Amino acid sequence: MPQTLQDHLKALPPEQVLRIAGNANIAVTAPYVEDSRQLEPGGVFVARKGLNVDGHEYIETAIERGAVAIIGEYAIDLDVPYVQLKDAQHALGYLAAVYYNFPSRDLTVIGVTGTNGKTTTTHMLHSILKEATDKKTGFISTLGADFGDSGADTGLHVTTPTAPEIQKYLAMMRDSGLTHVVLEMTSHGLEQGRLSGVDIDVAVVTNVTHEHLDFHGSFEAYRAAKGIMFEMLSQSERKKGVPKISVLNVDDDSYQHYKKIETDIISTYGIDNEADYQASKIEYAPDATHFFVGRRKYSLKLVGEFNIYNALAAAATAHAMGIDNKFIKRGLHKINSVSGRMQRIDEGQDFVAIVDFAHTPDALEKALKAGRTMLGTDNRLITVFGSAGLRDVQKRFLMAEAAAKFADITVLTAEDPRTESLDSILNMMAEGCRASGGVEGETFIRVPDRGLAIYEACQMAKPGDLVMACGKGHEQSMCFGTIEYPWDDRDAMRAALRGNPLQTLPTAKTES
Numbered sequence: 001m002p003q004t005l006q007d008h009l010k011a012l013p014p015e016q017v018l019r020i021a022g023n024a025n026i027a028v029t030a031p032y033v034e035d036s037r038q039l040e041p042g043g044v045f046v047a048r049k050g051l052n053v054d055g056h057e058y059i060e061t062a063i064e065r066g067a068v069a070i071i072g073e074y075a076i077d078l079d080v081p082y083v084q085l086k087d088a089q090h091a092l093g094y095l096a097a098v099y100y101n102f103p104s105r106d107l108t109v110i111g112v113t114g115t116n117g118k119t120t121t122t123h124m125l126h127s128i129l130k131e132a133t134d135k136k137t138g139f140i141s142t143l144g145a146d147f148g149d150s151g152a153d154t155g156l157h158v159t160t161p162t163a164p165e166i167q168k169y170l171a172m173m174r175d176s177g178l179t180h181v182v183l184e185m186t187s188h189g190l191e192q193g194r195l196s197g198v199d200i201d202v203a204v205v206t207n208v209t210h211e212h213l214d215f216h217g218s219f220e221a222y223r224a225a226k227g228i229m230f231e232m233l234s235q236s237e238r239k240k241g242v243p244k245i246s247v248l249n250v251d252d253d254s255y256q257h258y259k260k261i262e263t264d265i266i267s268t269y270g271i272d273n274e275a276d277y278q279a280s281k282i283e284y285a286p287d288a289t290h291f292f293v294g295r296r297k298y299s300l301k302l303v304g305e306f307n308i309y310n311a312l313a314a315a316a317t318a319h320a321m322g323i324d325n326k327f328i329k330r331g332l333h334k335i336n337s338v339s340g341r342m343q344r345i346d347e348g349q350d351f352v353a354i355v356d357f358a359h360t361p362d363a364l365e366k367a368l369k370a371g372r373t374m375l376g377t378d379n380r381l382i383t384v385f386g387s388a389g390l391r392d393v394q395k396r397f398l399m400a401e402a403a404a405k406f407a408d409i410t411v412l413t414a415e416d417p418r419t420e421s422l423d424s425i426l427n428m429m430a431e432g433c434r435a436s437g438g439v440e441g442e443t444f445i446r447v448p449d450r451g452l453a454i455y456e457a458c459q460m461a462k463p464g465d466l467v468m469a470c471g472k473g474h475e476q477s478m479c480f481g482t483i484e485y486p487w488d489d490r491d492a493m494r495a496a497l498r499g500n501p502l503q504t505l506p507t508a509k510t511e512s
Contacts, residue, residue, distance in 0.1 A: 002027040003098075005044065005069050005081060011098040011197075012091050022081030026068050032095045032164055041066030046095070048073055048088040071095070093163035093196025103170035104199040105237055107178065110317060111198075113185040113226050114206025116363040117310045119143060120302075120338045121206055122184045124314035128331030129180050132323045138173040141184040143339050143474055145169050148176040163194045170198070187225040195228075199236035203229045203263075204247040204317050206310065208254035209362040223257060230261045247317045249309065250275045267320035269312035271305070277316035279308050284373040298329060301336050304370025306363075340473025342370065345490060347497035350463040355489045357473025359388070359415070361398035364470055368406035371466050379464040380408040382457045385471045386415030386450065387425055389479075396425060400432025403444070407468075409460060410444040413453035414507060415471045416479045422448055422507070449508050450478070454492045455501035469493055480506050 006024040009017060030043030036058040039045055045062030047055035047070060059070055059078070069081040073088050085091050097104070110125060112118045122141045129137035138146045140161065145152045147169065161169070166183075173181055189195050208223050233244055243264035248255050250270035259266065269277040282305075283290040289300045291308055293315065300311055311332050318328050337343050345353045352374060358367040364385065371381050383403055387396035403410040412429045414422055426446045433444045440446075447453035457467045469489045472478070478487035485505050492502040501508070 002029050004028065005083070008095050008098045009083065011094045012085075016086050016091050017083065018086055019075065019084040020081070021077060021083075022069075024069075024081055024083065026081050028068060028099065030066075031168065032071075032092060032099055034092060034162060034164070036062040036065060039065045039067055042068055044069045044071060044095070046071045046088050046092050048092075087193075090193035090196050093167065093193055093198070095197075096164040096167035097197030100167045100171040102197075102199070103167060103174040104181075104197075105239065106174045107170065108180045108202075108239070108242055108321075109170075109198060109200040110180070110182045110202040110204065110321075111185045111195075111200045111229050111232070112182060112204045112206070112313075113187070113190070113229050114204075115209045115360060116358075116366070117206035117306060117313070118184050118186075119357070120307065120341050121204065121310045121313045122182045123338050124310055124332060124335055125182045125204075125317055127334050128314055128318045128323060128328050129182065131331045131334075132318070132327040133179055136178045137180040137182065138169075138176075138178045139182040139184075140166065140169055141182075142186075147172045148178045150176075161194065163196060166194060167197060185229050187222055190228040191225040195232065198232065199239075200229070200232050201236070201239060201242050202245040202247065202317060202321065203233045204313055205229075205249060205252070205254055205258060206313055207249055207252040207362070209360060223254065226254070227258065227261075230258065230263075233263065234261070245317070245320045247313060247320060249313065251309075265320050267316045269309070269316040271308065271312075275312075275316075277312050277319065279312055282308065286374045296325060296329070299333055301333070302338075303342060303374060304366065306366040306370065307342070340475070340490070342367065343473075343490065345493040345497065347494055349458070349461075349497050351458075351461040351465040351467060353458065353461075353493050353497060354466065354468045355473060355493055356468060356470050357475075358385075358470040359472075361395055361402050364399050365402040365406060367468065367470055368402065371468050372406065375466055376464055379466065380462070381406070382409045382411070382460055382465060382467045383407040384411040384413055384450075384453050384457045384467070384469045386413045386417075387429060387471075388416040389418035389420030389422075389425060391416075393428070396428045397432035397435070400429040400438075400444075401436045404433040404436035404438035408443070409457075410438065411453045411457050412444060412446045413450045414448055414478070414480075414505065415450070418479050419481055449501070449503075449505060450487070450489075451492050451495070451502035451505060451508055454489070455496040458493075458496040467493075478505060 004025045030040035045067045071083045119142045126139040245265045246263040247267045250268045250273040268275040279291040281292040358364040438444045472489040477484040495502040
């Protein structure tokens with residue numbers, strides 16, 4: 001028998017429901033949605049005021065498409081049942097969860113958050129758990145979702161899917177017979193309630209550094225948003241035989257903040273400080289990394305110290321979950337690359353070309369340092385990157401400072417300028433380069449069109465050099481004004497290596 005709207009409302013805290021108008025015992029036979037275009041007859045439309053769009057303006061469209069009820073935040077009267085909530089955004093996840101019969105309660109859920117490394121750590125954990133569970137592990141990350149026998153793209157710039165999508169994906173995993181899921185959790189997704197209604201069992205932190213201050217307002221607020229994951233951990237329904245576990249990086253400042261949170265098991269990892277999983281005897285090769293934890297040797301096909309941290313986070317998590325070390329070693333070694341993360345592009349050139357997602361000061365510094373380990377003493381590191389418009393302004397300066405310190409040549413270019421002036425963004429970045437001793441025309445240049453910027457970097461490269469395009473990674477578009485134009489750094493790098501700049505951006509028209 002179909003559940004009713006009244007049944008679903010019971011999943012919400014009583015203080016959330018301000019008013020119910022009409023028959024709340026109406027059957028809900030299709031999913032909850034916040035996009036009226038996705039509504040199926042028999043479903044419920046949840047209207048909320050967003051940053052740019054007010055969902056209440058689409059209520060009539062939702063009713064015309066067959067909504068059996070409307071949920072919103074305003075005091076209005078409709079011809080269909082209407083529920084006024086205090087906070088529709090955070091309630092949506094719980095409503096979607098109850099519609100799909102709380103799928104996360106039938107899965108062991110590992111949440112991974114952090115400024116940098118969370119996607120790679122998510123995929124490392126997925127690889128380990130697939131080995132340990134006979135492939136009965138899925139994931140939801142920036143790069144997509146794996147349901148076991150199928151998958152999905154999770155978007156262009158959106159790193160955490162919507163609350164209804166999260167619950168739908170978890171239900172698909174449960175229904176496919178999966179037992180575990182690794183779930184990447186962004187600060188936006190946590191703060192905006194897109195992960196509400198998910199019962200998690202393990203909480204993993206990679207690091208917390210400067211990022212998204214334009215949205216959160218302060219570093220403390222950003223760190224607190226990440227901490228919502230631990231609130232979810234403590235409030236989640238306890239599953240039989242599954243302990244509550246937190247996994248922390250002892251080398252990151254966030255450790256002192258999050259270690260106070262009580263869980264059944266606290267597992268730590270690091271390189272510099274004593275930890276449950278502490279790396280030693282580290283060996284860097286141009287195309288691999290080796291390290292020990294105690295007497296156990298681990299080998300990665302990935303480079304850079306930051307990937308050791310990612311591997312330690314995954315290994316410490318798996319170990320705390322009781323996973324045998326043979327599965328940990330096998331799972332880590334099977335990761336050849338993660339899309340858009342230190343991804344090599346080879347068109348037969350005599351230098352190394354890499355695309356990486358590094359788009360924060362900390363991530364860029366770590367990516368460039370990793371690049372250094374791949375170079376001979378006489379070879380040069382050439383980096384191409386930009387900084388997004390309408391986002392954290394301070395990091396433009398900080399990223400340029402890092403590039404001036406750790407790269408031999410820096411090419412400043414576009415990265416989603418949106419409605420801001422690209423020239424103004426590049427001016428701020430140039431100031432950052434100069435502040436660290438950069439000289440325009442010698443150690444750094446500006447090339448506004450990203451396709452031409454990557455092309456010129458490749459033209460500069462000599463045998464044995466390394467060209468690294470940072471900031472976009474796996475993303476498939478770039479925003480100018482309010483329009484998303486087709487863009488992929490990997491395609492741009494391939495085109496450049498073949499001798500032609502990729503020309504899909506509006507800036508190409510002014511520079512060609």
